[in-house]
Amino acid sequence: MPPTPGRPRSAEADRAVLGAALELLVEHGVEGTSIEKVAQRAGVTRATVYRRYPDKTRLLLAALLEGLRTPSDLPECDSVEEMLSMWAQGLGGPDAAGGRRLLRRLMTGLHDHPELHRAYREAGIARRERWIRSTLERARERGEFPPDADLAVVGEILTSAVTTHLLTRPDTCTVREVEDHLLAVLHHTCYRRTP
Amino acid sequence: MPPTPGRPRSAEADRAVLGAALELLVEHGVEGTSIEKVAQRAGVTRATVYRRYPDKTRLLLAALLEGLRTPSDLPECDSVEEMLSMWAQGLGGPDAAGGRRLLRRLMTGLHDHPELHRAYREAGIARRERWIRSTLERARERGEFPPDADLAVVGEILTSAVTTHLLTRPDTCTVREVEDHLLAVLHHTCYRRTP
Structure with missing residues (x-):
């Protein structure tokens, strides 16, 4: 991985938080997911999550948009x-x-x-x-x-x-x-x- | 209502139990429904529920079949x-x-x-x-x-x-x-x- 400017540990936490949120959303739905559980699964503090996302809705939205990214990105189809x-x-x-x-x-x-x-x-x-x-x-x-x-x-x-x-x-x-x-x-x- | 043979209070409890189970199923899903909550909402004891249905699955199945009964009973359609x-x-x-x-x-x-x-x-x-x-x-x-x-x-x-x-x-x-x-x-x- 090329060196990135800024704070690599922060990017790592980003990925861990979004990954944990997506997993919990799939496993337990919106009701069964909380900032606390996401922090726990991601191995970060709750404060780390709250610094990025002020509430569960915005966290889950970011997680699912990340989870839906398609590598092929909707190419034009011939048929x-x-x-x-x-x-x-x-x-x-x-x-x-x-x-x-x-x-x-x-x-x-x-x-x-x-x-x-x-x-x-x-x-x-x-x-x-x-x-x-x-x-x-x-x-x-x-x-x-x-x-x-x-x-x-x-x-x-x-x-x-x-x-x-x-x-x-x-x-x-x-x-x-x-x-x-x-x-x-x-x-x-x-x-x-x-x- | 005509007098019914047997135990009218029992039929009443039947209806209350199935009605409460259906309501809870609609409101909270399978996970969020328990024999205990059904008994509470129906105003009966847990024993009353367990005498009729040995487990949650059988109780919920009875409730949803009751809830799906259509009065018109699938008449033949001309088109x-x-x-x-x-x-x-x-x-x-x-x-x-x-x-x-x-x-x-x-x-x-x-x-x-x-x-x-x-x-x-x-x-x-x-x-x-x-x-x-x-x-x-x-x-x-x-x-x-x-x-x-x-x-x-x-x-x-x-x-x-x-x-x-x-x-x-x-x-x-x-x-x-x-x-x-x-x-x-x-x-x-x-x-x-x-x-």
Whole structure:
């Protein structure tokens, strides 16, 4: 690791605090997470946490935005199938269980926490929705959706398929199983593959 | 109320216990519910609860099956639209908030309780799935779905729309708003209304 200016021990504490907060959020939800428990798991004092985040909401928001960072950063997709295939990479296979648990928490555990929910929607979901929308718009331009299709509805059908998969299928599913499922849903929408 | 044979005070306790268990399940989830809290809210002793249900799992299962009883009992629907309209009656309007909270708990809160989850699936969901399936099959016979459509996938698209509505829309929505949403989803599947 290259030497960093400022205080390396501080950056280390940053990572430990956010990592501990994310773990506790996944394991115990918002209710079951406290600044005290985060400090304990991160091996720092409560004061160290409070210096960075004035309250639990802001700490959890920082932790989940960190946890949702995708290395590939939403590349442009050439087809709807390619987009679904990318989703399947994150939702299936041996390394997916942790991510599935996190998504389930975010989907279901923030409902009673409007401030966190709104911040997560604005910071985490809005960008992803624009990405889905532009993939679907390019597909419609190629004639793969009827000209009058409401692409917001199509997008919601596809993301709902992910939600249902997370809620009803085992976390041990393979990438292939998830991909087959998402493609089956796509092929039962008004989508028509170009010949 | 007509006189009932046996012990009326016992039937009263039955109702109080199941009612309290359902309330606590909706408010606090499986983790936050205990035999002790149920007894307290129902105004009975713990022994009264334990005489009926040997453990929390069996108590919660009885409570949620009671809470899910639909008075109309899944009547045969003449069209897919009519079925969705019936769903909307339960999901929107001034009396829907409690039912929405219960469904949300069942959808999301049983995931870490495999025994309860399985029993609920078998007792509560399987019957409803058969009902949806037969409505869709009759629609396919009328030519409203392509002959090769996988109706399990279509059914899952429709029930996923309910899931997403419960997770992302306010509990104050009207019946009309829910119905419009579900119909929009249907009309973006491979469904085609017969002319």
